[in-house]
Amino acid sequence: MSTKKLISSTFYYGVIPKLTILVNVLILPIITPYLSTSDYGIQGIVASYTALFLAIAPMGLHVHLTNSFYEYPGKYHLIWGRILFLHLLLGGIYGLINMIVLMLVLPPMVIRALVLLCFIGSVQIFLMSNNILASHLFPIVERPKPLVFTNLMAACIGIVASFVLIYYFKLGFWGLIAQPAVSTIVAFGVFAKFVCNDYNIWPIIEKKWKRLKEFFRIALPLVPHALGFALLTSSARIIMSLQKVPNDEIGLFSHGCIMGDYAIIITSALATALVAPIQKSYRSGNFDNFRRLYYLCQGVAIVASSLFCIWIPEIYGLLIHNESLSLSANIASLICFANVVMPLYTFMSTSAFIEKRTKQVLWLVFVPGFINLLLCLICMPIWGYKAAVYATIISYWTQMLIPFVINYFKIVVGQWIGNLTKLIVILLLMLFMLIISNVVSGYTTLIRLFLSLLLVSLFVYWYVSRKVYQIT
Numbered sequence: 444m445s446t447k448k449l450i451s452s453t454f455y456y457g458v459i460p461k462l463t464i465l466v467n468v469l470i471l472p473i474i475t476p477y478l479s480t481s482d483y484g485i486q487g488i489v490a491s492y493t494a495l496f497l498a499i500a501p502m503g504l505h506v507h508l509t510n511s512f513y514e515y516p517g518k519y520h521l522i523w524g525r526i527l528f529l530h531l532l533l534g535g536i537y538g539l540i541n542m543i544v545l546m547l548v549l550p551p552m553v554i555r556a557l558v559l560l561c562f563i564g565s566v567q568i569f570l571m572s573n574n575i576l577a578s579h580l581f582p583i584v585e586r587p588k589p590l591v592f593t594n595l596m597a598a599c600i601g602i603v604a605s606f607v608l609i610y611y612f613k614l615g616f617w618g619l620i621a622q623p624a625v626s627t628i629v630a631f632g633v634f635a636k637f638v639c640n641d642y643n644i645w646p647i648i649e650k651k652w653k654r655l656k657e658f659f660r661i662a663l664p665l666v667p668h669a670l671g672f673a674l675l676t677s678s679a680r681i682i683m684s685l686q687k688v689p690n691d692e693i694g695l696f697s698h699g700c701i702m703g704d705y706a707i708i709i710t711s712a713l714a715t716a717l718v719a720p721i722q723k724s725y726r727s728g729n730f731d732n733f734r735r736l737y738y739l740c741q742g743v744a745i746v747a748s749s750l751f752c753i754w755i756p757e758i759y760g761l762l763i764h765n766e767s768l769s770l771s772a773n774i775a776s777l778i779c780f781a782n783v784v785m786p787l788y789t790f791m792s793t794s795a796f797i798e799k800r801t802k803q804v805l806w807l808v809f810v811p812g813f814i815n816l817l818l819c820l821i822c823m824p825i826w827g828y829k830a831a832v833y834a835t836i837i838s839y840w841t842q843m844l845i846p847f848v849i850n851y852f853k854i855v856v857g858q859w860i861g862n863l864t865k866l867i868v869i870l871l872l873m874l875f876m877l878i879i880s881n882v883v884s885g886y887t888t889l890i891r892l893f894l895s896l897l898l899v900s901l902f903v904y905w906y907v908s909r910k911v912y913q914i915t
Contacts, residue, residue: 463601463602466599466602467602470606472761473610474605474606474610475524475764475768476764477615478619478765479612480690480698480767481694482619483693484697485619485695486616488549488680488684489545489549489620490680491684492564492681493567494676495677495723496541496565498670500534500536500537501533502659503577503661503669503804504530504659505526506535506665506796506799506801507658507915508523508579509796513726524644524645524646525570525658527576527647528648529649529658529870530576530648531572542562542565543560545561549561552810561698565619567627568627571627572631573631573634576634576644577593577634578590582718582719583718597627597630597795598633600681601621601624601626602622603620604622612887638723661799664801670809671805671811671813672896673812674837675808675812675868679815679834682699682831683823686824687829688823695768695774698771703774703781706747706752707744707779708747710782711738713739714740716735720736721733721736721790722793730858731859734859737787737790737860742905744784744785745876748780748880751779753895754891755775777833778832778885781835781836782839784842784843784873788808788842789847791856792804800851803849806845806849810841815834815837818830818838819831822834830860843869
């Protein structure tokens with residue numbers, strides 16, 4: 444893949460979809476005066492439980508989407524149709540479960556308002572099917588435009604709805620929770636046209652028990668994997684809600700996580716743009732290419748997180764016009780480094796998905812997720828929400844150690860990275876950049892500008908000298 448093609452694909456998967464994040468960021472100074480940490484606390488609780496059930500609801504069946512596309516290129520739509528029906532069914536079931544759970548954990552309010560709030564918070568689960576299929580289909584066929592422009596339009600409509608509810612109607616957390624629901628409804632409708640009409644993928648009821656059993660035999664091991672992933676991302680706020688931590692503190696942590704996650708946007712876009720080259724490299728045994736793809740994603744993740752952390756005072760000063768929410772800057776500066784291991788997870792899980800060794804994927808997130816849960820349970824009663832920040836980083840970073848203790852990943856990672864001690868070097872580099880970036884963020888603007896330019900220059904030099912642009 445040429446540098447031009449790489450930049451183009453990353454632009455479509457990253458810059459265009461994230462224009463909505465830019466809009467969200469630009470309206471922060473306008474809406475934050477009308478929001479409180481309590482509003483973000485309620486939003487954080489709803490988002491955490493919804494993310495938990497949204498991760499479990501597909502029941503791992505999405506693993507068959509990419510594999511069937513490559514294994515049955517002429518008939519893949521028949522398998523996708525069966526998965527589509529199952530996702531519609533499972534979305535309804537888990538959406539109702541999520542509503543019931545939310546009604547039990549949210550602060551007391553008028554019952555009709557509570558039911559409506561829980562329903563709106565569960566829309567993402569009810570209507571997950573078309574969105575899942577589209578997110579797998581268009582990167583594989585290398586058609587980014589239908590995916591990114593549909594998501595862009597849906598997200599913009601969601602932002603408008605959220606802005607109106609918060610700014611004009613002063614509805615606080617209702618506006619925060621309505622945004623993803625409105626976006627999901629719009630995307631579901633538009634993707635129905637692409638998925639059903641353009642690619643002839645219609646819901647198909649699977650009548651053969653043997654085939655259905657085989658679907659779930661391969662897919663079900665991914666449920667604990669999804670649960671582990673949810674524990675990584677949501678366990679801290681779930682435990683806070685169960686331990687009756689004040690909504691203001693939950694909101695502070697939630698807002699810091701939202702801001703910190705912005706640092707990984709470019710890396711996520713790059714990984715999505717490289718789906719086809721990653722798949723082709725591993726399937727063809729081109730491990731040199733596979734390794735360079737990993738180094739590219741990992742380098743971008745470290746550089747992006749470092750720059751975000753260095754300039755966090757300016758980012759907050761420009762965007763957050765709310766004194767209470769500004770206190771989350773320290774959380775964001777640390778959380779932005781938690782997801783810096785995302786590229787390694789992506790590349791390790793790719794091999795397991797391709798080889799249908801789905802049980803092995805459990806190690807990648809279930810163990811870190813359990814560690815996060817355990818650390819939060821032990822430390823939060825002592826140090827409060829601040830313990831959740833460090834627990835999140837530690838649990839995420841334990842993924843770097845998986846190849847040293849799990850034989851399957853020791854073999855497959857060794858195939859493309861060579862000596863596993865390289866992972867220790869990368870881990871130490873991540874730790875070094877986390878510490879340095881947080882220290883440097885307190886320096887003068889001139890020093891930070893010089894160090895930022897130096898960091899970017901070193902990355903560009905590495906990119907050119909190692910001929911990373913020659914990846915195919």
